[in-house]
Amino acid sequence: MAGGCKRVFGVALGLLFAVLVLAGGAAAWGWSHYQRFADSPAWTGEAPGSVRIERGDGPRRVIARLREAGITAGHDIEWRLLARQLGAAGRLKVGEYALEPGITPRELLQRMRDGRVIHYRVTIVEGWNFRQLRAALAAADPLLHEATELDDAALMEALGHSGQHPEGRFLPETYLYQRGDSDLDILRRAHAAMEQALAQAWEKRAPDTPLRSPEEALILASIVEKETGQAHERPQIAGVFSRRLQKGMLLQTDPTVIYGLGSAYDGNIRKRDLTTDTPYNTYTRPGLPPTPIAMPGRAALEAAVNPAPGDALFFVSRNDGSHVFSATYAEHNRAVDCFQRKRNCPAQGEAEQKQ
Structure with a gap:
């Protein structure tokens, strides 16, 4: 009787060891697979692409947007685990993000966590008049065009400077913007920059x-x-x-x-x-x-x-x-x-x- 119990216990112990070995092997394989996912190219397209995170997007919607953009790498659970590991879960910033050939899931989530969005440029050239400035903004893409239908007076009112003549009021510089910004956003920044530059110059006048x-x-x-x-x-x-x-x-x-x-x-x-x-x-x-x-x-x-x-x-x-x-x-x-x-x-x- 005692010998039988010993044999049963030995078999059970052997089975438990085998299960632990298999579980350990599976865990090791899973971790290795997860690491390869995190640091292998997520975007294999030849040309750069982009993905946009909108306000209110939760983890499930973000992953869906990645799939819509053409990213097939990894299981959804792996994306969730990686986001948690990087401290990005619930902290992804709204904006448009570049999908460069070879970018990894780790790099992409770090960008989204840190808000390193795609920036576009529009330049106001020294010596331009306001008509030329408006034409340049109207041609800028993907800038939203909220000022197109406004005349100069209505535009200045929209900027909060009702009654001010627009000529000369916007500082010539290169301005960065992201998808979702509008021409009025650029004009507000350029107007504030000119006011500051003028005040600084006037303070140092002869x-x-x-x-x-x-x-x-x-x-x-x-x-x-x-x-x-x-x-x-x-x-x-x-x-x-x-x-x-x-x-x-x-x-x-x-x-x-x-x-x-x-x-x-x-x-x-x-x-x-x-x-x-x-x-x-x-x-x-x-x-x-x-x-x-x-x-x-x-x-x-x-x-x-x-x-x-x-x-x-x-x-x-x-x-x-x-x-x-x-x-x-x-x-x-x-x-x-x-x-x-x-x-x-x-x-x-x-x-x-x-x-």
């Missing part, structure tokens, strides 16, 4: 500036931006206009005339354009125009409030982006003769001696 307010600084900066072909000349150009303002001289700058012509400008500025009065014609009206004429960048803002010293009151284009600066009207006329009318230019050696 003590003898003829400008009476940040508004005037913005207007002058927009003119400097449009007149400048080579970046290093911005302070010199600002200096010419500042001295003209101090002396009560007309600014006589073509870009303001062109802005005043609006859609009537056909690419050529004629004598009649210079003599036809508009609020923006600085050949017929003293002082600064009523609003900016373009979007000035940070360098133009700084030049407007800290112009280069000197005695130049005139400048004329060399037709290569640079200018000749002159202190007297006679010198200016000689420069115009040479570079615009192509006559009476001094010989090269003579010109170098004068310089």
